[in-house]
Amino acid sequence: MKIRTERSTVLFNTIGYVLISLFALLCLLPFLLVLSGSFSSEQEIIAEGFKLIPDQWSLEAYRAVFSNPEQIFDAYRVTILLTLAGTALGLFLTSMAGYVLSRQEFKYRNSLSFFIYFTTLFSGGLIPWYILIVNYLQLKDSYLALLVPVLVSAWNIILMKNFMKSIPESIPESAKIDGAGEFTIYLKLILPLSAPSLATIGLFMALGFWNDWFMANLFITTESKYPLQFLLYKILASAAVLKTSIAGNLSPDFKPPAETLKMAAAIIVTGPIVFLYPFVQRFFVKGLTIGAVKG
Amino acid sequence: MSKKTIGLLMTTALLATALAGCSGNGNGNGSGGSEANANAGAAANSGSGEAKAIDTSKKVELVWYVLGDGHADSPKIQDQINAMLEKDINATIKLNFTTWNDWQTKYNLLLTSGEKVDMVFASTWADYYKFADQGAFKELNDLLPTYMPETWKAVPKQDWDEATVNGKIYAVPSTYPEYTPDGLVYREDWRKELNVPEIKDLDSIEAYLDAVKTQKKVTPINGKAWNEVFTLFKAYHGYEQIGGDSGVIVAKSYDAPRDIVNYAETPEFEQFVKRMKTWSQKGFWTSDTLSSQKEAGDALKAGTGGAYWRNAPGAGGFIVDAEKTNKGTDYAYFPFTRFHGYAMPTLSVNNAMAVPKSSKNAERSLMALEKIRTDSRYFDLLTYGIQDTHYSLSDDGKLAISPPKGKENDKNFKGYGITSWGWRVTSLAKEQQAGGWTEFPALMEEFKAESKPNIFAPIIMDYKPVKSQQAAVNQVIQQYGMPLMMGLVPDVDKALETYRKQLKAAGVDQVLAYVQEQANAYFDEKGIQ
Structure with a gap:
């Protein structure tokens, strides 16, 4: 038997769908504007501003960007490898730390937790941190400088610890009776049970690595080692410098990148991820809700 | 996220x-x-x-x-x-x-x-x-x-x-x-076409901007106009900032460098902002000029603007480039040094x-x-860069020409240019200042003839004792001063009063005292009265 739908429900649904569609369209607009901007001619943008449908289509910006494609491929390579390696390694370290801190048998877990927590409130500041990484660890211009400083965060460890606390103490205990060692317990029992938190924190980390430009900004001096976001930021920054007081000292033929070039760079840098996201997203959502309906 | x-x-x-x-x-x-x-x-x-x-x-x-x-x-x-x-x-x-x-x-x-x-x-x-x-x-x-x-x-x-x-x-x-005084790039062909007198003072600038607005129907300073107006203000009254950007603190004139004031308190400032109010009402710039991200120069190049602030060498580069892209246009430059009759070389x-x-x-x-x-x-x-890859020498070997021979029409050619400023030496330089702008040498002669040593830039100021006051003052300048200067306030008198009051509350007097002290110390050391 079909359930009859009330007229008010139909009306409600219609309005809802219309509103949501409109809203979705609004969210798409900026992307479309960037896209069409990247295909516009420079002169038109200066004279008439950005348009959704340019009068004059032009591939000039993309030609300019791809006149040196290695730069972009290099950046993609760095960012992808960094994100993969960073997330895997970071998750491993964070979950180990979280596990140890969550175990009742560990006598100093509270003081150690506080020690970790303390660093989120007070830190040495930028310069001592920079000195540590450059002068003592000698990581200047090394890929490790992109990885190590962001690998483990206190916040994630605490998150992980709190989640693992909810795993009953009797589970590791039973495994111990069956003769499992500490590492086996962690690997075979705790990790699978922590899948939801691993997914959440993994997502945080992956996004963090993907979006990070600050490390590269400070530590990387070789152009081929630039990650993607920094490359994009660099392109935009050379335009921004014109707005500062140095502008007067720049050589007269210093030209900022064209508006269209900026748009094209944004498309090339973010495009693949934007297109990838809808397909990958469902895994994230699944991961996040796994633990939600546990009795 | x-x-x-x-x-x-x-x-x-x-x-x-x-x-x-x-x-x-x-x-x-x-x-x-x-x-x-x-x-x-x-x-x-x-x-x-x-x-x-x-x-x-x-x-x-x-x-x-x-x-x-x-x-x-x-x-x-x-x-x-x-x-x-x-x-x-x-x-x-x-x-x-x-x-x-x-x-x-x-x-x-x-x-x-x-x-x-x-x-x-x-x-x-x-x-x-x-x-x-x-x-x-x-x-x-x-x-x-x-x-x-x-x-x-x-x-x-x-x-x-x-x-x-x-x-x-x-x-x-x-x-x-180098001489890098501020000035205004404008459309000389439009000026002639619109029968506006030659630009030589504030009135003729106003006349030109007005003609561009009313007859060409183009917003004269189409984009960020703050630099245009602020540098004009300083130069028109001969005010000099001290030790770089010193906000509202200026020396009143080159001849009396120890006479340091907060310009917001001066009657000259009051007159000037009243005049700017009329300029703003006439539509010399748009009402969103302070938040605009547009360079007025881009508009000037595209024919949708009429004026653009540049320093002298920068203006040269701009004009050469603009006249090359837009055949048949004619740009000119008015250096603000002509307001006060002297030019200071860069340090x-x-x-x-x-x-x-x-x-x-x-x-x-x-x-x-x-x-x-x-x-x-x-x-x-x-x-x-590398000869014949990034540049080729001119026939007399005195100039590096980029793009090099054979690559003039190569669209993928990327000119080599790094910030080589720190080691530049005139005797080795193979470029013309101001991008080879033909009128630049005459302008240089003009500056050289009226050159006076730069006594304001070398004054060392780190504002350490008045750091919080200075930050507060800068905030007030941003919030009250800039809209006032650009004539974007409904009531100039009231806004001026608020501005002065807010500056005082932010501690402008302490900053002024600090600047005065630093300046005096420097002038004493160098024997400048």
Whole structure:
């Protein structure tokens, strides 16, 4: 038997769908504007501003960007490898730390937790941190400088610890009776049970690595080692410098990148991820809700 | 989510900078003197023999930093330079670029962290005086005669004087005298077409802008107009800012440099903002000009604007480029120096190279710089790139022309240009100032004839005792001063009163007292009344 739908429900649904569609369209607009901007001619943008449908289509910006494609491929390579390696390694370290801190048998877990927590409130500041990484660890211009400083965060460890606390103490205990060692317990029992938190924190980390430009900004001096976001930021920054007081000292033929070039760079840098996201997203959502309906 | 992470990162970074600022400065002050002295002493000893006896038996790698972006071929050029350097002084250079993102932060870190850097770009606008005062750079007095003998002799004493802080030289200034006064680029063809009198004062500027607005139906300053109006204000009244950007604190005139005031309190300011109110009402700029991201120059080029602020060499480059892209247009330039009848050259340390205190190879670094400044093979390679790849020589060999022969129509050609400002030397330079603008030489003559030494820029100010007041004052300028100056307030009298009151509340008087004190100290030292 079909359930009859009330007229008010139909009306409600219609309005809802219309509103949501409109809203979705609004969210798409900026992307479309960037896209069409990247295909516009420079002169038109200066004279008439950005348009959704340019009068004059032009591939000039993309030609300019791809006149040196290695730069972009290099950046993609760095960012992808960094994100993969960073997330895997970071998750491993964070979950180990979280596990140890969550175990009742560990006598100093509270003081150690506080020690970790303390660093989120007070830190040495930028310069001592920079000195540590450059002068003592000698990581200047090394890929490790992109990885190590962001690998483990206190916040994630605490998150992980709190989640693992909810795993009953009797589970590791039973495994111990069956003769499992500490590492086996962690690997075979705790990790699978922590899948939801691993997914959440993994997502945080992956996004963090993907979006990070600050490390590269400070530590990387070789152009081929630039990650993607920094490359994009660099392109935009050379335009921004014109707005500062140095502008007067720049050589007269210093030209900022064209508006269209900026748009094209944004498309090339973010495009693949934007297109990838809808397909990958469902895994994230699944991961996040796994633990939600546990009795 | 991603925005959040970036936001978080940036906030932490900001916080960290704020926290770290004080400690960094303290360190610099504390240990600077003794180490520099020790080094200088050692150098003086080793250099006391003959100049030829400089020991270069140990091969060293020098780390250099300049501002801005590198070029795709920078590694190639570096290799070529190093091949020569290795033969000549047994050293190689690793040339690093800060890129333009956040360069101030990075520059600060380079100098305060003690990272091993052997030479950096230095400049008044990159806080040369402040860093030198804090001991971030190595003092060079004893090293220069030994390791840069030719430069030591060639650079005029005036230039060395300008690089001197507390009696010590901390940088090798570029030898490239420039005048960079503010001024206005405008459409000369429109001016003639619209029958507007030649631009020579504020009234004729107004007449021109008015004609552009009413007859050409074009917003004259179409984009960010703050620079245009603010520099006009300063020049029209002959106000000079002190030690870089000093906000509302100005010296009232060149002839009375000790007469330092808060310009917001002056009747001249009141008159000027009233006039700007009428300009704004006439639509000389748009009402969103303060938040606009558009360069008025882009509009001027596209024919949708009528005026653009530039300094003189910048104007030249702009005009040459604009007349090339838009055939049949005619642009002209009005330097604001004509309001007060004098021009100040830029300081020699406007562009310079300095050796950070942490450098272990200051001697070799200076020798490399000497090579670059005296040997055109080095200079050309580093400044203009590889011959026939990035530039070709003009027939008389005096100019580097880019794009080179055979690549004029190559759309993928990317001109080579790095921030070579720190080592520029007029005798080696193969470029024309102002991009080869034909009217520039005449303008230079005009400036030279009325040249007066720059007595305001070298005053060292770090605003340390009045840091919070200065920040508050800058906030007030942003919030109240800029809309007032641009005539974007409904009631000028009321806005002016609020502005003055807010400035007082923010502590402008303490800032003024501080600036006055610093200025007096400098004027006393130099014997300027």
